[in-house]
Each structure stands twice: as C-alpha cells, then as structure tokens.
Amino acid sequence: MEDNIEIPQIISPEDVTSWEKEVDVIVAGQGIAGTCAALEAHKAGAEVLIVERASGGGGASAMSSGIFYLGGGTEVQKVAGYEDTAEEMAAFMMSCCDPLDSNAALAFCRDSKDHFDWLEDQGVPFERTYHGEKAVWLADTTCLMWTGNEKAWPFREAAKPAPRGHKVAGMGENAGAEGMKPLLARCIEQDIPAIYDSAVVGLVQDSDKRVVGIKVKQPGKTFFVKARRGVIIACGSHNMSQPLIKKYLPLLGETSEPLGIPSNDGMGVRLGISAGANPVNMDGVIPTASIYPPGKLIKGIVVNANGERFVAEDVYHGRLANFIMEQPGQKAYLIVDEEIFAYPEITHARHTLIDGFETVDAMEAALELPQGSLVRTLNEYNEGAEKGEDKRFHKHVDWLKPLGNGSWAAFDISFNKSTYVFITLGGIRADERGRALDLYSQPIPGLYVVGASAAHIPKSGKAYGSGMSLGPGSYFGRRAGRDAAGVAWEEQKA
The missing domain is CATH 3.50.50.60 (FAD/NAD(P)-binding domain)
Structure with a gap:
C-alpha cells in the first residue's frame, strides 16, 4: 500500500x-x-x-x-x-x-x-x-x-x-x-x-x-x-x-x-x-457545470477574481470548467446584460445569481474585484465586439455582442461554489x-x-x-x- x-x-x-x-x-x-x-x-x-x-x-x-x-x-x-x-x-x-x-x-x-x-x-x-x-x-x-x-x-x-x-x-x-x-x-x-x-x-x-x-x-x-x-x-x-x-x-x-x-x-x-x-x-480530469443551455448565455463573459477573462466563452463546457478550476481561489463569474439574461438550465450545477446592477462599477464592488478591473475588461470586450472581433481570445463572431444593453447581472459559477461533476x-x-x-x-x-x-x-x-x-x-x-x-x-x- x-x-x-x-x-x-x-x-x-x-x-x-x-x-x-x-x-x-x-x-x-x-x-x-x-x-x-x-x-x-x-x-x-x-x-x-x-x-x-x-x-x-x-x-x-x-x-x-x-x-x-x-x-x-x-x-x-x-x-x-x-x-x-x-x-x-x-x-x-x-x-x-x-x-x-x-x-x-x-x-x-x-x-x-x-x-x-x-x-x-x-x-x-x-x-x-x-x-x-x-x-x-x-x-x-x-x-x-x-x-x-x-x-x-x-x-x-x-x-x-x-x-x-x-x-x-x-x-x-x-x-x-x-x-x-x-x-x-x-x-x-x-x-x-x-x-x-x-x-x-x-x-x-x-x-x-x-x-x-x-x-x-x-x-x-x-x-x-x-x-x-x-x-x-x-x-x-x-x-x-x-x-x-x-x-x-x-x-x-x-x-x-x-x-x-x-x-x-x-x-x-x-x-x-x-x-x-x-x-x-x-x-x-473533465469537470463540467455548463452555463449553457440556453446558448445566449455564451454571449456573456466569464471573469476571475482579478476581474479578467481567461478563456473564450464559446469553448466546450469541459474546457471552460477546467480553466475555472485553475483560477485564483477557483472563483469565476458569468457577466450578462439584460438583453441576454437567463438562468442556466442545468439546475444541478447550482450556479447562483448574485444580483442585478445598474452600473458596472457597482457590480465590480459587489463582486469584490480589484478597482477598475471589471470596468476595464468590459470596455475592452465591448470595443472589440462592436467591430465583430475578440482580440484577446477570439470568441467566434456568432457569440459576440457588446454587453452594454441596460443593466447587468452576475452569476457565481466558482468551482468551489457550484456543483461540478467530473470523470477522470x-x-x-x-x-x-x-x-x-x-x-x-x-x-x-x-x-x-x-x-x-x-x-x-x-x-x-x-x-x-x-x-x-x-x-x-x-x-x-x-x-x-x-x-x-x-x-x-x-x-x-x-
């Protein structure tokens, strides 16, 4: 032994x-x-x-x-x-x-x-x-x-x-x-x-x-x-x-x-x-707690505890989960605007809606992200999405849209909070x-x-x-x- x-x-x-x-x-x-x-x-x-x-x-x-x-x-x-x-x-x-x-x-x-x-x-x-x-x-x-x-x-x-x-x-x-x-x-x-x-x-x-x-x-x-x-x-x-x-x-x-x-x-x-x-x-290991369906949630962005994106959101759900597992503190948040807001349909994943927010600054503070980080990340993402491009991670154009429509919402999809099922x-x-x-x-x-x-x-x-x-x-x-x-x-x- x-x-x-x-x-x-x-x-x-x-x-x-x-x-x-x-x-x-x-x-x-x-x-x-x-x-x-x-x-x-x-x-x-x-x-x-x-x-x-x-x-x-x-x-x-x-x-x-x-x-x-x-x-x-x-x-x-x-x-x-x-x-x-x-x-x-x-x-x-x-x-x-x-x-x-x-x-x-x-x-x-x-x-x-x-x-x-x-x-x-x-x-x-x-x-x-x-x-x-x-x-x-x-x-x-x-x-x-x-x-x-x-x-x-x-x-x-x-x-x-x-x-x-x-x-x-x-x-x-x-x-x-x-x-x-x-x-x-x-x-x-x-x-x-x-x-x-x-x-x-x-x-x-x-x-x-x-x-x-x-x-x-x-x-x-x-x-x-x-x-x-x-x-x-x-x-x-x-x-x-x-x-x-x-x-x-x-x-x-x-x-x-x-x-x-x-x-x-x-x-x-x-x-x-x-x-x-x-x-x-x-x-x-292949862990999964997919954010889709519905597919429109893929048009959101996923950020870590530093307020940074770390992978394109249109990847296979197991690829996203594996990256989340390796993030600082295993924390990750799905950010959407009111146009694409929906609850993840795979309920056993237990992704939690944190709240809705009228400003990005308020959302950043509520998530306890470094000051200015989420604002900077969203501005960069939206600027590219307006042109139909994602210079950082090259998310497919089918899933690109600026996240600036009205209010925003954040889901906690952290690896140590949601339920990720896995196979070795x-x-x-x-x-x-x-x-x-x-x-x-x-x-x-x-x-x-x-x-x-x-x-x-x-x-x-x-x-x-x-x-x-x-x-x-x-x-x-x-x-x-x-x-x-x-x-x-x-x-x-x-």
Missing part, C-alpha cells in the same frame, strides 16, 4: 494450487470497451471469458449520455451536409488533444468511419438526424451534435470544423443504455460466457513478467482462471477512488461530484500497476493495440488495458469533447480483443 492506494499483490503461477478454468482470453469488465473486446476476440476464434464485478453487463457506459466521438465521413455526417475526412479529424485531435500516443490517436481517426459502421452492424442505433445548437446532452433521439472545441479558436484554424458527437437513439441523460443493449445481446447470441458478481482482485504473472491469469473473488468463493493468450483489463475509471483522487486531483473539492458507478474504484489502474504497467496523466482521464498507458506499457513504453506480455482504465487520448478537460470516452473506448477495446486473440488488426479487417 502506497499513499493509502492499495495495489493488489502479484501471484506467481507456482502459488496457484488449481485453475478453476482455462481460456484463451479473459476480459475483466463488461462496459463498452470490455464488451467490444470480447466480441472481437470471439470473432477471431479465441475462447473468451468475461468476468464482471456487477450483477450484469453495461458498466458506466450504460449510465452515460451515449455519445460516441466519431468522424471521417460517417453516414450521419453526410446526411447532415458535413464532408468530414479522417485527415481533418486527425488535424483537430492532434491540435486540441495533444495526445500522449500520436500513433494511437491517428489510428482512431483513420478507422473512425469504419468503426461507426461496425457499431451499426452490431445493432447500435444511430438516427440520421442533426442538432446544430449548443447542447450538453439531448433529451430526444437526435444523433449528430457538436461536442467539442472544433469551432473554438485556435482549433478552428487547425482543421475544418465538423460535428462528431454521435448520440445513440436513446432518450435523456442515460441514453448510453440503448447503445449497450445490442452489444450485450450480441455477446449472448454468440455464446460468449460471462460470470457476474465476480471481482478480479489479482493478476497471475510468471517469471518472464507475462500475465497468465487472474484471481477472482465471488461471494463466499475465491478461485483462479488461466489465460492462454491474454488478459484484457476493462474495469472502468477511478472516479470513486478517494485515495487516487486525493493524490492526483487535489483541486477537486467538496462540491465536486464524480460521475460513475460504485465499481469505478480504480481497480483497473491498480491491477495494471501491480504488473508493472505505467499510470499516466493521472491529474487529467488518467490511467494505464497503452498502445494502439491496447497493450499495457511499462515505464519505458515496453509492452507487459499478456496484458491489455482499455476503456477508462487506460489513459484517454485527451490529457485534460481542456482538450476533451463528449464522446471521447465511448468512441475510443469501444475502438481500442476491439483492437485489444483482436490482438489478444492473435489476429492482426489489418488482417482481420481484410
């Missing part, structure tokens, strides 16, 4: 008195990444066993909003009139996400359209519909939406903007369940065995550092399962692990709330560490094949880590876009399943 982070003990094969079962590939976890891994490993001819900690499959993926970040010219994009390409998608992701593994990010972009087709072939439902307004999630079954920083500066200059959020045809905040249902059903149809209420609590690793099996704990029983070809860890995130959060994400305070399920306790990361795999980007982005470093890597980027033989147990493509919420968990998670899950089964990705595609 280190820093109160409990790392499972590695078991030597010599210490295993008997194996309950022996298969080619073990998949630990049946969320989106694990399910896709199991399907591909089975298709490649491997004998597969799914080991799931909960009483059924789905994981946090089934509780998500069901958005897959995909592009490169999907059928949905074409119907909506967007001619996206893999090259444009890659240019955006390389610019915005600054991925740790460029090859993995480029592979995801290159295969994104084909991956969308594969998901549909499995029965995952996507409508040929488009929502063009700013939204965090959709209450209806509409599919295509803008879910990242594609239109924000400087990324809109790096690549031609295109919407890439593909939401499954489910309703409400937990539409992800409609994406998981057909994938879980496909596992049953193909007779892929799964055991539930079964926690993987340790890895069996031989003297050559090859992972050859797992230790499983069930109510009243503990046993071992041998893996002839590989173990795929797809156990989810570490959102619920207080020791990991405390160590790596100290800026998350008492008002922050994790988005996840009870089993998101970091076991995937801890299992990987036990076998010598390298945890990376553990300080990466760090995890075990893995390559494009899903192989777990050690400190020197060498693969741990027989070990794969995918989904939220692995480090995401974007390093922080500033680089994230909704769907960058389900999209890459399902894709790299497939690749890991195929690789563990001993079939090359290009060979199987052909």
Whole structure:
C-alpha cells in the first residue's frame, strides 16, 4: 500500500494450487470497451471469458449520455451536409488533444468511419438526424451534435470544423443504455460466457513478467482462471477512488461530484500497476457545470477574481470548467446584460445569481474585484465586439455582442461554489493495440488495458469533447480483443 492506494499483490503461477478454468482470453469488465473486446476476440476464434464485478453487463457506459466521438465521413455526417475526412479529424485531435500516443490517436481517426459502421452492424442505433445548437446532452433521439472545441479558436484554424458527437437513439441523460443493449445481446447470441458478481482482485504473472491469469473473488468463493493468450483489463475509471483522487486531483473539492458507478474504484489502474504497467496523466480530469443551455448565455463573459477573462466563452463546457478550476481561489463569474439574461438550465450545477446592477462599477464592488478591473475588461470586450472581433481570445463572431444593453447581472459559477461533476482521464498507458506499457513504453506480455482504465487520448478537460470516452473506448477495446486473440488488426479487417 502506497499513499493509502492499495495495489493488489502479484501471484506467481507456482502459488496457484488449481485453475478453476482455462481460456484463451479473459476480459475483466463488461462496459463498452470490455464488451467490444470480447466480441472481437470471439470473432477471431479465441475462447473468451468475461468476468464482471456487477450483477450484469453495461458498466458506466450504460449510465452515460451515449455519445460516441466519431468522424471521417460517417453516414450521419453526410446526411447532415458535413464532408468530414479522417485527415481533418486527425488535424483537430492532434491540435486540441495533444495526445500522449500520436500513433494511437491517428489510428482512431483513420478507422473512425469504419468503426461507426461496425457499431451499426452490431445493432447500435444511430438516427440520421442533426442538432446544430449548443447542447450538453439531448433529451430526444437526435444523433449528430457538436461536442467539442472544433469551432473554438485556435482549433478552428487547425482543421475544418465538423460535428462528431454521435448520440445513440436513446432518450435523456442515460441514453448510453440503448447503445449497450445490442452489444450485450450480441455477446449472448454468440455464446460468449460471462460470470457476474465476480471481482478480479489479482493478476497471475510468471517469471518472464507475462500475465497468465487472474484471481477472482465471488461471494463466499475465491478461485483462479488461466489465460492462454491474454488478459484484457476493462474495469472502468477511478472516479470513486478517494485515495487516487486525493493524490492526483487535489483541486477537486467538496462540491465536486464524480460521475460513475460504485465499481469505478480504480481497480483497473491498480491491477495494471501491480504488473508493472505505467499510470499516466493521472491529474487529467473533465469537470463540467455548463452555463449553457440556453446558448445566449455564451454571449456573456466569464471573469476571475482579478476581474479578467481567461478563456473564450464559446469553448466546450469541459474546457471552460477546467480553466475555472485553475483560477485564483477557483472563483469565476458569468457577466450578462439584460438583453441576454437567463438562468442556466442545468439546475444541478447550482450556479447562483448574485444580483442585478445598474452600473458596472457597482457590480465590480459587489463582486469584490480589484478597482477598475471589471470596468476595464468590459470596455475592452465591448470595443472589440462592436467591430465583430475578440482580440484577446477570439470568441467566434456568432457569440459576440457588446454587453452594454441596460443593466447587468452576475452569476457565481466558482468551482468551489457550484456543483461540478467530473470523470477522470488518467490511467494505464497503452498502445494502439491496447497493450499495457511499462515505464519505458515496453509492452507487459499478456496484458491489455482499455476503456477508462487506460489513459484517454485527451490529457485534460481542456482538450476533451463528449464522446471521447465511448468512441475510443469501444475502438481500442476491439483492437485489444483482436490482438489478444492473435489476429492482426489489418488482417482481420481484410
């Protein structure tokens, strides 16, 4: 145990008195990444066993909003009139996400359209519909939406903007369940065995550092399962692990709330560490407490405790939140005039209206900002907005307007006052094949880590876009399943 982070003990094969079962590939976890891994490993001819900690499959993926970040010219994009390409998608992701593994990010972009087709072939439902307004999630079954920083500066200059959020045809905040249902059903149809209420609590690793099996704990029983070809860890995130959060994400305070399920306790990361795999980007997090909808609030400005703007307000809500988290005292205020005044519609964010003000000086004093700071900031902003420009942060002209219409109002959107929900982005470093890597980027033989147990493509919420968990998670899950089964990705595609 280190820093109160409990790392499972590695078991030597010599210490295993008997194996309950022996298969080619073990998949630990049946969320989106694990399910896709199991399907591909089975298709490649491997004998597969799914080991799931909960009483059924789905994981946090089934509780998500069901958005897959995909592009490169999907059928949905074409119907909506967007001619996206893999090259444009890659240019955006390389610019915005600054991925740790460029090859993995480029592979995801290159295969994104084909991956969308594969998901549909499995029965995952996507409508040929488009929502063009700013939204965090959709209450209806509409599919295509803008879910990242594609239109924000400087990324809109790096690549031609295109919407890439593909939401499954489910309703409400937990539409992800409609994406998981057909994938879980496909596992049953193909007779892929799964055991539930079964926690993987340790890895069996031989003297050559090859992972050859797992230790499983069930109510009243503990046993071992041998893996002839590989173990795929797809156990989810570490959102619920207080020791990991405390160590790596100290800026998350008492008002922050994790988005996840009870089993998101970091076991995937801890299992990987036990076998010598390298945890990376553990300080990466995507917090959110969006100021939109309504979209007109984006035409306001957001200032910190110094009375200064610090980011363009039209960015993805997670990018804005990540910047707010890092401001002095974690304080931030949304300033609007009477023309665009409205209450933020995401009520669980608990953004608070401070008051209305007849003068900017009075608002500045009430917010206890440095004298003259807010007056100066608003004057500079309004002067540019009159000309249709934002020289400081280049907010898109669609969201620019002078804030001088009548009285003003201020909302407290501070990180330590409002409720910011979050998901973690760090995890075990893995390559494009899903192989777990050690400190020197060498693969741990027989070990794969995918989904939220692995480090995401974007390093922080500033680089994230909704769907960058389900999209890459399902894709790299497939690749890991195929690789563990001993079939090359290009060979199987052909």
